[in-house]
Amino acid sequence: MTSKELLYVEDALGHETFMKNCSQQTASKLQDPTLSAYVGELTQKHNEIFNKFLNLL
Numbered sequence: 001m002t003s004k005e006l007l008y009v010e011d012a013l014g015h016e017t018f019m020k021n022c023s024q025q026t027a028s029k030l031q032d033p034t035l036s037a038y039v040g041e042l043t044q045k046h047n048e049i050f051n052k053f054l055n056l057l
Contacts (some may be wrong), residue, residue, distance in 0.1 A: 001056075009056050016050035 001009075006029040030036040 006057075009053055011048060012053045016046050020046040020050060030057060 020043055023039050023046060027036050027039040027043060030039060
């Protein structure tokens with residue numbers, strides 16, 4: 001893996017961590033159970049994407 005590709009993966013990991021944390025916090029604050037469940041699904045999706053990027057290393 002080139003250094004440029006490594007920087008891309010590191011950047012993507014940072015973005016996915018940020019999105020996962022934001023969606024976790026948002027889901028915990030929402031009062032609508034349907035919307036909270038949907039945002040919880042987004043949290044899981046961002047965690048899956050994070051793990052896929054992590055497996056590239």
